[in-house]
Amino acid sequence: MSTKYVIAYDLGTTGNKATLYNNEGELKASTFVGYETYYPNINWAEQEPEDWWVAVCQATKELLYKGKVEAKDIACISFSGQMMGCVAVTKETRPVRRAIIWADQRAVKQANDLISKLGQEKIYHITGHRPSPSYSAAKIMWLRDKEEGNFKDIYKVLHAKDFVVARLTGNFVTDYSDASGMNLLDIKQLKWSQEILAAANLQESILPELHASTDVVGYIQKNVADEIGLLAGTPVVIGGGDGSCAAAGAGVIKEGRAYNYVGSSSWIGITTTDPIYDPYMRTFNWVHVIPGLYSPTGTMQAAGASYQWLRDKLCFQEIQKAKEDGVSPYAVMDDEALKVPAGSEKLIYMPYLMGERSPRWNPLARGTLIGLTIKHTRAHIIRAFMEGVAYNLKVILEAFLDQGASIDAIRLIGGGANGKLWPQIMADVYEVPILKGVHQIEATSLGAALTGGVGIGLFPSFDIVEKMFSTQEVVYPNKANSQIYKRLYRIFNDAYNSLEEIFVELGVE
Structure with missing residues (x-):
């Protein structure tokens, strides 16, 4: 039998991370094609769907070249x-306008309209998510309210991957995991x-057809094959x-396992057989890509995005070096931060450059530095940014622990897993070991590859991930640093509570 391959695409915020796996689950090639995000207003974030299509086409050709594989050897994508x-999109799969992406927080009024009709708790228990401008429902409502002309042209509202799939197959579909991020799925x-569609005054006809993540939903059409x-x-x-694919790719396919993704955003997720309903609604629930499972998760807005902002706005010397x-x-930034002791000499960063989802659920929250003195340097600020993200993620971790979850270690994936310092800070703040995988950057596309391989029978089951995600390093907590972080973590939370009303005042136009 000749070797067959799966191509998996991960259409993330900064670009498309594409990977090529053979039928033994071995990574044969990977590539990345970037694209732009546009910020036309405060708390707005948009992308061009056609850029995703170009990135998928370019990545495919690069993978075939790098992997020395022919198109006939691709078993599925x-x-x-x-x-x-x-x-x-229109019926011809043409974008009506730029895509409003996950980071966009413009639809505050629309989310509040949903809350006024059904209440936060009811929506949380139906969808697994509190109502928020982060989710698709409020964004669709905003289009209806603010761009009537565009709204009339809509045939379907999709997600990033669904747009590419529709272009490839002609079918307008999504899967349960992506649908679980819309505030519209039971x-x-x-x-x-x-009930929610009625409250939102939206028609089901504009939503895609629902499928399991492992379903073959179509075949590449002749008109796009070349x-x-x-x-x-x-x-x-x-x-x-991407949240549910990341869980699968990190090997979090059984209860008791946890992972932490650090990219533009960051999240902590676990796997359960039932949703976890946090009484304070700090966390939410994705449907897992594995049938019958859920992935309770908490996602913050600006993790790697904070570090990228810092690089671009303040770290000109580091860029030159x-x-x-x-x-x-x-x-270079990591090397600078390593010169600073744990706690950044009591400098605290609050990572709310784009409002916040979990755990604060406050679109008006702002990025803040607290405790800045004349003795602090840029190196202190760099380290404080990493620590502030870790403090914020610990709030999410504690929400799961409060609900009885048992977490002995956390698998770290995404670009943030590559640095020398950030994984150690996380271990120290979380007070649990951090497991770094061999292919941590590819974990999300690995999850997609698993759905493809299992979906067509190329892989026997999702258990093959036990071989595909292997640990290359364990980062253990430093007890002395953990004691420092415990005190600063309390101050971090107290500071947020003290500033909440100030954020509201700053948000008033």
Whole structure:
């Protein structure tokens, strides 16, 4: 039997991370194609769907070249993608406007309208998520209220991966995991909630058809085969939202396991057989890509995005040194931060550059530095940014522990897992070991590859991830640092509570 391959695409915030796996679960090639995010207003975030399509086509050809594989050897393709968006398209799969992506917080009024009609608790228990401008429902309502002309042209509202799948197959579909990020899915019944649709005054007809993540939802059409560089008739497996794919790719496929993704945003997730309903609604529930499972999660807005902002706005010297040394600016920034003791000499960063989702659920929250003195340097600020993200994520972790979850270690994936310092800070703040995998950057696309391989029978089950995600390093907590962070973590939470009313005043136009 000849070797067969799965191509998996992860349409993230900064670009498309695509991977090629063989039928033994071995990574043969990977590539990354970036694209732009546009911020036309405060708390707005948009992308061009056509950029995703170009990135998928380019990545496919690069993978075939790098892996020395022919198109006829591709058994299927599958997808992971950024969630909670609003990709409005015509019947011809043409974008009506730029996509409103997950980070966008403009639809505050619309989310409040939903709350006034049904209440936060009811929506939380139906969808597994509190109502928020982060989710697709409020964004669709905003389009209806603010862009009537565009809204009339909508045939379907999709997500990033669904847009590419529709272009490839002609079918307008999504999977349960991505649908669970819309504030519109009944996560127990796995059906669109008629009660919420009625309250939102939206028609079910504009929503895509629901599928399991492992379903073959179509085949590559002849009219796009040459453009993407694959054979017409190649099976397309729908895959899942990036949160749920990340859980699978990190090997969090059984109860008792946890993972932490650090990219532009960051989240902590676990796996359960039933949703976890936090009494304070700090966390939420994705449907897992594995049938019958859920992935309770808490996601913050600006993790890697905070570090990227810091690099671009303040770290010009580090950028220059990185060019001279031929390394990443982040590596130079890490070296600077390593010169500063744990706690950054009582400098605290609150990572709310884009409002906040979990755990605060406050679109008006602002990024803040507290405790800045004349003795602090840029190195202190760099370290404080990493620590502030870790403090914020600990609130999410504690929410799961409060609900009885048992977490002995956390698997770290995403670009933030690469640094020398951030994993140690996380271990010290969380007070549990951090497990770094061999292919941590590819974990999300690995999850997509699993859905594809399992979906067509190329992989026997999701258990193959036990071989595919292997630990290359364990980072243990430093007890002395943990004691420092315990005190600062309390101050971090107290500071947020003290500033909440100030954030409201700053948000008033």
